[in-house]
Amino acid sequence: MKSWVTEELHADIHSRFRVKEVLFDNKTEHQNLVIYVNEIYGRVMALDGVTQITERDEFIYHEMLAHLPIFAHGAVKKVLIVGGGDGGMLEEVLKHPTVEKVTMVELDRTVIELSKKHLPMICGNAFEDPxxxxxxxxxxxxxxxxxxxxxxIIVDSTDPIGPGEVLFTDNFYTDCKSCLEEGGILVTQNGVPFLQADELKSTLSFFKPIFAEATCYLATVPTYVGGPMAFGWGTDQKGLKDIPLDQLEARYKAAAIETKYYTPEIHRAAFALPGYVQKLVA
Incomplete structure (x- = not known):
């Protein structure tokens, strides 16, 4: 590898990471996988040339896709994670003692094995949890x-290119909906809407006919260029995105977990969308 890695997600905008050390660089059965060390971001995983996760700021992405819907729902016992081979989402979900079972579906076993080896600071011991x-x-x-x-159901997918493309289709979302309990929630990774507007618009166009409440919420993850990241939100239980602050605070306190980004106040604010995102949602 060169001493610099260029992020290849956006054709006309590139970000670069200096490589201090390469830990793995090879093709798996499904994709090219690279894990390397950057002085600022720590350990970084890239799939097919696209940065997936970094040690430095993964907590923002994982906490907001895991804790926000769990606290909004208030009684989550069974969780399905689609993707998430690095184990970070799994580790956050399992922090909740009320969660009784987590099914995790991952296409590439090699991603899991290499994450356990090279990214233990992200997945912890989550893969050993009974x-x-x-x-x-x-x-x-x-x-x-x-x-x-x-x-x-948490769809912790790559972007809609390569193996992850099928996880952004009408049929997939409809199948997800059919596997939700009454009042259940589906959340999805939908990229940075400032640069990937079509990704969010497409997902919500599929959500709106099948969910009573279909929108998105935001969080800013420094690794992903272009501004806040969008997370799709679909549920038939209207009002779950508007849980009062005092209820969220009570649930957060009862869970007795530590978070570095998520707070009940951030939870409420995440659904306050800037004008350009409101237009995409509408």
Whole structure:
């Protein structure tokens, strides 16, 4: 590898990371996987030339996709994670003692094994938790065949290119909806809307016919250039995005977990969308 890695997600805007040390660089059965060390961001994972996660700021992404819907719901016991091979999402979900079972569906077993080896600061011991049901399978196929119901489904996918493309389709979201318990929530990774507007518009165009409440919320993750990141939000339980602050504070206190980004105040504010995102949602 060169001493610099260029982020290849956006054709006309590039960000670069200096490589201090390469830990892994090879093709898996499904994609090219690189794990390297950067002086500022720590350990970094990239798939097919696109940065997926960094040691320095992964907590923002994982906390907001995991804790926000869990605290909004208030009684999550069964969770399905589609993707998330680095284990960071799994680790955050399992912090909740009320969660009884987590099914995690990941296409690429190599991502999991290398994350356990090189990214233990992200996944911790999550893969050893007895509440985990790990399934190595295409997420789209799993959802099509799934007969189990979940309180929360988290789609922790790559961008809609390569293996992750099928996780941004109408059929996939419809299959997810059919696997939600009454009042369940579906949340998705939808990129940076300032640069990837079509990604968010497409997902919400599929959400609106099937969910009573379909919108997005935001969080700023420094690794991903272009401003705040959007997370799709779909549920048939209207009002879950508007849980009063005092209720969120009570649930957060009762959970007795430590977070570095998520707070009940941030939770409420995440649904306050700037004008250009409101237009995309509408």
């Amino acid at each position: 509440r985990l049901d790990l399934v190595i399978k295409d997420g789209c196929l799993f959802m099509k065949e799934c007969s189990e119901k979940y309180d929360l």
